[in-house]
Amino acid sequence: DTEVTQTPKHLVMGMTNKKSLKCEQHMGHRAMYWYKQKAKKPPELMFVYSYEKLSINESVPSRFSPECPNSSLLNLHLHALQPEDSALYLCASSVTGTSFSDTQYFGPGTRLTVL
Amino acid sequence: ELKVEQNPLFLSMQEGKNYTIYCNYSTTSDRLYWYRQDPGKSLESLFVLLSNGAVKQEGRLMASLDTKARLSTLHITAAVHDLSATYFCAVEETSGSRLTFGEGTQLTVNP
Numbered sequence: 001d002t003e004v005t006q007t008p009k010h011l012v013m014g015m016t017n018k019k020s021l022k023c024e025q026h027m028g029h030r031a032m033y034w035y036k037q038k039a040k041k042p043p044e045l046m047f048v049y050s051y052e053k054l055s056i057n058e059s060v061p062s063r064f065s066p067e068c069p070n071s072s073l074l075n076l077h078l079h080a081l082q083p084e085d086s087a088l089y090l091c092a093s094s095v096t097g098t099s100f101s102d103t104q105y106f107g108p109g110t111r112l113t114v115l
Numbered sequence: 116e117l118k119v120e121q122n123p124l125f126l127s128m129q130e131g132k133n134y135t136i137y138c139n140y141s142t143t144s145d146r147l148y149w150y151r152q153d154p155g156k157s158l159e160s161l162f163v164l165l166s167n168g169a170v171k172q173e174g175r176l177m178a179s180l181d182t183k184a185r186l187s188t189l190h191i192t193a194a195v196h197d198l199s200a201t202y203f204c205a206v207e208e209t210s211g212s213r214l215t216f217g218e219g220t221q222l223t224v225n226p
Contacts, residue, residue: 042203042216043158056213090157103148104214106158 003027004107006091012113015081021110023074023091032074033092033104034066036085043090049074050096081114088112117142119206121217128194129225136220138187138204146207147187148214149178151200158203162189194224 004025013019023032031050035043048056049068057066063085065077074091088109095102118141128134138147146165150158162171164180164187171178175198177190187204201221205214 040219040221042205042219045213048213092158103160103163105160106150108157111155 004091004093004105006089006107006110008110009108010111010113012115013078013081014115015083017081018077018079020078021076021089021091021112023076023093023107024072025093025105025107026072027093027105028071029093029095029105030071031094031096032068033094034074034076035090035092035106037088037090037109039087047076078112081112083114086112086114117144117206117208117215119204119215119217121202121204121220123220124218125221125223127223127225128191130195131193133193134191136189136191136202136204136222138189138206138217140185140187140206140215142208143182143185144206144208145180145182147180148205148207149187149189150203150205152203152219153200161202191222196224196226198222199224 007022033048034046036046037043045058046060047066052068063080067075088111090109091107092104094104120139122137148163149161151161152158162178167182169180175192180187201219203216203219205216
């Protein structure tokens with residue numbers, strides 16, 4: 001099973017709402033990632049969790065708050081977002097996320113629209 | 116800061132023709148990935164290239180890596196419409212886990 005799942009597929013929220021994106025994998029991977037992708041652009045790394053600890057935060061605004069409750073789950077909590085935060089949010093996982101090179105497997109993404 | 120450049124950014128080609136997409140990167144790395152993305156969809160891993168001179172082939176696609184030249188190529192042989200997609204190369208920093216993506220090549224294969 002090389003599948004990363006994400007829910008919801010689509011999310012529309014107002015600037016005052018609080019919502020969460022969820023990501024799950026059952027491949028035994030110990031590294032999980034959040035990316036943001038705008039239309040016609042490459043994915044931009046937001047956060048990396050390695051062995052359930054936050055290892056990389058790419059200076060993401062605090063209105064995005066990641067959480068890794070266990071090795072299979074990754075959440076992204078959203079609060080007071082701006083319209084420019086509208087994008088496709090991709091979750092990925094890999095075996096270790098350390099200097100050992102391993103492929104990142106991407107989920108289908110959540111299409112977020114902020115009104 | 117690692118920079119990754121792909122060219123061309125847009126490629127329109129006829130079925131049956133061959134073409135090459137280029138990926139240049141700015142600092143030392145020996146780990147490079149190619150991904151495919153269909154419109155509105157996620158990224159699908161195509162190839163992982165882990166050493167100088169690595170060559171991988173799958174169907175009509177072949178990828179190679181020259182770490183000395185800091186260059187990877189994705190060669191398309193006898194293109195078919197199903198290959199229409201955006202192709203990204205991504206380079207892994209030597210410190211691990213962080214991928215830097217190229218801008219992507221939007222490939223359209225016309226009948």
